[in-house]
Amino acid sequence: MAGWIMDKNVGIYIHIPFCASKCAYCDFYSLVGRDQLMPKYQNALIRQFRDAEEILSPYLIDTIYFGGGTPSYYGTKRIIQLFNALKKYGRVLLESEVTIEVNPDSISLWDLRQLRKAGVNRLSIGAQTANDKLAASLGRRHNFAQVEKTVANARRAGFDNISLDLIFGLPNQSKVDWAETLGLAAALKPEHISCYGLRIEEGTPLYLYKDFPDIPDDDDQADMYLYTVEALHDLGFHQYEISNFAVSGRESRHNLKYWNREEYFGFGPTASSYVGDLRYTYVSDLVAYIGGLERGESVIVSQDDIPKSEQAVEYLMLGLRTTRGITGQEYYRIYQSNFEPIEALLEGYARKGWAVRRGDRWRFTPAGFLLSNQLIREILDAHSEQKFVVGMPWRKNDYRGEMQQIEFS
Numbered sequence: 001m002a003g004w005i006m007d008k009n010v011g012i013y014i015h016i017p018f019c020a021s022k023c024a025y026c027d028f029y030s031l032v033g034r035d036q037l038m039p040k041y042q043n044a045l046i047r048q049f050r051d052a053e054e055i056l057s058p059y060l061i062d063t064i065y066f067g068g069g070t071p072s073y074y075g076t077k078r079i080i081q082l083f084n085a086l087k088k089y090g091r092v093l094l095e096s097e098v099t100i101e102v103n104p105d106s107i108s109l110w111d112l113r114q115l116r117k118a119g120v121n122r123l124s125i126g127a128q129t130a131n132d133k134l135a136a137s138l139g140r141r142h143n144f145a146q147v148e149k150t151v152a153n154a155r156r157a158g159f160d161n162i163s164l165d166l167i168f169g170l171p172n173q174s175k176v177d178w179a180e181t182l183g184l185a186a187a188l189k190p191e192h193i194s195c196y197g198l199r200i201e202e203g204t205p206l207y208l209y210k211d212f213p214d215i216p217d218d219d220d221q222a223d224m225y226l227y228t229v230e231a232l233h234d235l236g237f238h239q240y241e242i243s244n245f246a247v248s249g250r251e252s253r254h255n256l257k258y259w260n261r262e263e264y265f266g267f268g269p270t271a272s273s274y275v276g277d278l279r280y281t282y283v284s285d286l287v288a289y290i291g292g293l294e295r296g297e298s299v300i301v302s303q304d305d306i307p308k309s310e311q312a313v314e315y316l317m318l319g320l321r322t323t324r325g326i327t328g329q330e331y332y333r334i335y336q337s338n339f340e341p342i343e344a345l346l347e348g349y350a351r352k353g354w355a356v357r358r359g360d361r362w363r364f365t366p367a368g369f370l371l372s373n374q375l376i377r378e379i380l381d382a383h384s385e386q387k388f389v390v391g392m393p394w395r396k397n398d399y400r401g402e403m404q405q406i407e408f409s
């Protein structure tokens with residue numbers, strides 16, 4: 001099956017849905033108090049890797065991401081066992097980027113040494129804030145001294161690719177406080193920083209407080225965001241995505257696959273895969289996931305062939321999250337249609353300072369990123385008015401999904 005024609009790179013995401021406790025703002029699929037399911041989950045995942053051996057065989061795995069939940073809470077031995085199983089059933093490239101998300105309260109120097117020795121080479125540390133009171137109020141289980149210690153331990157263990165996750169716009173967080181967090185985080189000299197504006201999602205404990213005055217309003221969040229972009233730029237981090245900043249060459253290769261619409265396989269409850277034109281997602285229920293795999297049943301809950309028009313929507317939405325941006329040529333390659341109405345909008349945004357054009361690439365400025373929900377909506381409206389201008393009947397098969405809308409000439 002494997003051969004030089006078939007070889008293509010792919011990313012692997014493994015969802016670890018266990019946490020020691022639930023943070024107030026969290027709407028990820030993660031469970032507390034279900035640790036007794038860990039051994040069964042481990043077996044289910046390894047069985048699934050084994051069953052995927054043939055599907056994985058045409059691919060070279062060049063990124064692996066253990067996300068959660070809290071993979072460090074799941075345990076180093078289990079993570080290494082999963083990594084080894086992936087190496088057994090898939091072709092993992094030696095130069096792969098292998099990331100694990102860790103929380104400072106569940107990772108020791110010993111863990112870090114074991115992980116590094118096994119080949120894990122990138123850490124994403126859930127720091128969130130340097131203000132210990134704020135961290136505690138959100139239900140975080142660590143203080144900033146533990147973040148500092150984790151970074152120091154990671155360096156001792158040999159990690160040279162460390163990312164810190166931070167959140168701004170927290171209840172009771174002032175702009176000064178956020179600036180302090182950013183400064184203290186940057187002082188640890190990570191290679192990568194992710195900064196997310198707090199979004200209060202329905203169903204989270206924080207939702208009860210969504211209208212409280214001590215939550216920074218949109219204007220304050222906007223100020224914090226623009227400050228972040230400028231401050232991190234001055235500190236040597238370049239922005240490569242709306243919320244992500246890296247020193248040169250340390251962008252997350254795995255996350256770039258999502259934004260560049262490259263292929264990936266996901267494993268675990270809620271995980272999605274995107275292969276060819278197909279996207280499928282696993283059930284968001286750990287017990288159903290384990291049970292289904294034990295019985296040899298499918299645990300896929302949705303599966304879609306993504307039509308070209310939808311692929312173009314994703315191209316626009318995801319591309320405009322990045323500083324790489326979009327081009328008319330790429331748009332045309334996916335969805336043979338006229339880019340001019342979209343370009344006209346972008347030119348209008350450029351006049352307002354929200355977008356810039358470099359060569360043939362369009363991207364948002366930081367001010368544009370702030371408005372990106374609204375701007376992308378306008379761009380998608382312009383896209384939805386487009387019809388194919390397809391003059392190549394031999395490409396009909398590529399566009400089968402849209403046949404009702406198109407008249408091929």
Ligand code: SF4
Nearest residue numbers: 019022023026030069
């Ligand atoms: S540690 Fe992460 S995944 Fe777990 S509850 Fe907190 S925010 Fe959610």
